[in-house]
Amino acid sequence: xxxxxxxxxxxxxxxxxxxxxxxxxxxxxxxxxxxxxxxxxxxxxxxxxxxxxxxxxxxxxxxxxxxxxxxxxxxxxxxxxxxxxxxxxxxxxxxxxxxxxxxxxxxxxxxxxx
Amino acid sequence: xxxxxxxxxxxxxxxxxxxxxxxxxxxxxxxxxxxxxxxxxxxxxxxxxxxxxxxxxxxxxxxxxxxxxxxxxxxxxxxxxxxxxxxxxxxxxxxxxxxxxxxxxxxxxxxxxxxxxxx
Numbered sequence: 001x002x003x004x005x006x007x008x009x010x011x012x013x014x015x016x017x018x019x020x021x022x023x024x025x026x027x028x029x030x031x032x033x034x035x036x037x038x039x040x041x042x043x044x045x046x047x048x049x050x051x052x053x054x055x056x057x058x059x060x061x062x063x064x065x066x067x068x069x070x071x072x073x074x075x076x077x078x079x080x081x082x083x084x085x086x087x088x089x090x091x092x093x094x095x096x097x098x099x100x101x102x103x104x105x106x107x108x109x110x111x112x113x114x
Numbered sequence: 115x116x117x118x119x120x121x122x123x124x125x126x127x128x129x130x131x132x133x134x135x136x137x138x139x140x141x142x143x144x145x146x147x148x149x150x151x152x153x154x155x156x157x158x159x160x161x162x163x164x165x166x167x168x169x170x171x172x173x174x175x176x177x178x179x180x181x182x183x184x185x186x187x188x189x190x191x192x193x194x195x196x197x198x199x200x201x202x203x204x205x206x207x208x209x210x211x212x213x214x215x216x217x218x219x220x221x222x223x224x225x226x227x228x229x230x231x232x233x
Contacts (some may be wrong), residue, residue: 079222
């Protein structure tokens, strides 16, 4: 158990819908990262938040957005869902933003868009 | 942009034998970190081993060791005395160094190698 929790574990929805994925980092971790794992694109970095502020953006679609709240949990919002958005979405957290610090991954949320 | 390449989609090894998984990367940076992550059927991402580019000594964690060739930009993972629990997808990952460098903490992953352990 990494200490990072993600809810829900599974999500099945229809095209055009909107969903919210939730992540609670390890206690005390200030950085939260979102990654997408799909068959087409592999594991890709989406976005990073540090202490409530957006710190870096990767290959995140405009239909996707995220935020980190004062209690440090984070939410990834996916809207106007398409079949290609079906993937495993990981959240990871780390205590500092220095390179030595390990990113601890949550168990992921499997999103299926029908 | 940095890229990570894993040219072996699948590998298999007899239980108790040794196997080496390959990874190459491309970067113009001199300060960076390399990682191997394991993803078992549970889908959990587990850090296996890390290597700092400025260290010449290869990292070792129990049965796992790396062969880091900086000039060749190669970073292979050797698993000794393979066990059934080692069966998983293995991902090589790169992270830029220069600590506190704004916005460079993301991991860049390779496409993974599926390792099968033959009893």
